[in-house]
Amino acid sequence: PRATGGLLPWPRRVMVLLNPRSGTGCALQLFHSQVQPMLAEAAIEFTPFVTERPNHARELVRDKDLSQWDAVVVLAGDGLLHEVVNGLMERPDWEAAIKKPLCTLPGGSGNALAASINHYAGNTRATQEELLTNCTYLLCKGLYAPMDLVSLSTASGKRLFSFLSFGWGFISDVDIASEKYRRLGNARFTLGTFQKLAVLQVYKGRLSYLPVEMSLFPPSNGLPIHILPQPGSSLEDPLLVPFDQPVPKHWTVVPEEEFILIFAIYQSQLGADFIMAPSAKLHDSSMHLFYLKAGISRLALLRLFLAMDKGTHLDMNCPHLHYVPVRAFRLEPFTSTGLMTVDGEPLPCEPVQGQVHDQLCLCSAA
Ligand code: ADP
Ligand code: MG
Known part of the structure; x- marks a missing residue:
């Protein structure tokens, strides 16, 4: 500061x-x-x-x-x-x-x-x-x-910048479905969570990511070339390759393809009483990627969400919940189930990839 x-x-x-x-x-x-x-x-x-x-x-x-x-x-x-x-x-x-x-x-x-x-x-x-x-x-x-800001690109050619989150599945659906209860303020998310718990959906797709650890020690070959932006041109994403190419070899491809939710958050709180990524900072060169595998019971899911009030959900060692800090990711949905969200705003479901840009903007903060 x-x-x-x-x-x-x-x-x-x-x-x-x-x-x-x-x-x-x-x-x-x-x-x-x-x-x-x-x-x-x-x-x-x-x-x-x-x-x-x-x-x-x-x-x-x-x-x-x-x-x-x-x-x-x-x-x-x-x-x-x-x-x-x-x-x-x-x-x-x-x-x-x-x-x-x-x-x-x-x-x-x-x-x-x-x-x-x-x-x-x-x-x-x-x-x-x-x-x-x-x-x-x-x-x-x-x-x-x-x-930090995250640059997101979609298969249809959209380019978006995001300061908070990218998601697909449970949390995104709660966000969208509870829009109509906006006048309840923050309570809209609690109401929406209970509504969506009643009708759990499975989201099928392929998720790949570049763990922060791997980006610190990248392999000496096979990396995309770092291109400096030309004045007037848009910001380049040196960690990403076009959608028609497989992700680079040092990325991780998640073996499971059925999810309840996929959510990358780049700040600590998702809401006033919702600490999703307790270790996140305003700039930490990472997206905090969470995914929840299908097969979790409703009760276990409810327990996880209640634990997020204090940010203790990762201490529960839930076998369905995975968490990894990443520098980049790619999500290729198999079906266009639900909407995706970027910073809580809706995005039609399609392949998306993104990477962190360190300290791209300035924000009022201590
Ligand atoms: P909330 O946290 O309640 O969702 P936001 O500030 O995020 O509030 O705004 C929600 C949406 O309202 C945004 O998508 C924004 O584009 C939209 N918006 C902005 N101004 C207006 C307006 N005058 N009428 C309707 N919608 C608006
Ligand atoms: Mg909003």
């Missing part, structure tokens, strides 16, 4: 993106009652933008002259920050734009990054308004830290 007095300007003017449809629909009210007084105290000016439709935030950060602001603040859920990251990466000047400090203020029903940043800061688990105050405090202090 470092104060912005050194390399970055102290935030004087910030762009604030507000989603009136986030969570319980209180983002604007929270901004006026909680955030604005703290910004005034810190002498930070702001330009508010209330999003009018999906992708509005993405277009704003893609098209605006960002030099007028020292940081981009998102008071919403993880979904709006996902738009912001992708809007920045779509700019012709993405290399500079993605270094614009980002600040996530919890205003949605899913605020996983805010909860993670609160956890990394050493704070105790915080409820909504307390979490908002903690995150706004980091912004007012001008504290930033580098954050």
Whole structure:
């Protein structure tokens, strides 16, 4: 962590993106009652933008002259920050734009990054308004830290950037199915979990990954060539090979092909009371890959999810649950069952691969 007095300007003017449809629909009210007084105290000016439709935030950060602001603040859920990251990466000047400090203020029903940043800061688990105050405090202090981003590519040619998670199966289905209960706030996920437990589905596909350990000692041959990005061109993924080629030999191909869930998370918390990857950091050069093999009983699955409240699910030694930190992965579904999710947002089911990009962006954090 470092104060912005050194390399970055102290935030004087910030762009604030507000989603009136986030969570319980209180983002604007929270901004006026909680955030604005703290910004005034810190002498930070702001330009508010209330999003009018999906992708509005993405277009704003893609098209605006960002030099007028020292940081981009998102008071919403993880979904709006996902738009912001992708809007920045779509700019012709993405290399500079993605270094614009980002600040996530919890205003949605899913605020996983805010909860993670609160956890990394050493704070105790915080409820909504307390979490908002903690995150706004980091912004007012001008504290930033580098954050890894994951680049995802699909077989149909989509390119996405992600700061939180990629998933298929149980957790993704809960996320999508509980969208309609957004007004319940965080409780939407508990309700959704019980609903989906009743009708467990199996997802068939091939999962491959590059373990972090293997990427530290790669074989001397057979590795893709590292290509430096040309100015103006998009970011290269040196660890990935095209879908029509098998994954490199030093990758692991999972022998099982029937799953209840596959989930790669790059932050510690998936929700306010959902510690999925206890050891994850804002930048640790890894995706924390979990997969759950088919055949687990509903009771065992329920026990795992209850243990995630404290992050003790890995101590249960569940034979169906696998966990491995990875640098890259490929998932080739055999059927297009369900939707995949990226940062909690839906993605049609198709082959996807991705890799970590170390410290690609900057984020308000202690
Ligand atoms: P939540 O955590 O409650 O899901 P998010 O901030 O993640 O809240 O936003 C959810 C979705 O709302 C995002 O996919 C975003 O594109 C969309 N969105 C943004 N502005 C609007 C709007 N004015 N009306 C409807 N949807 C919007
Ligand atoms: Mg969301």
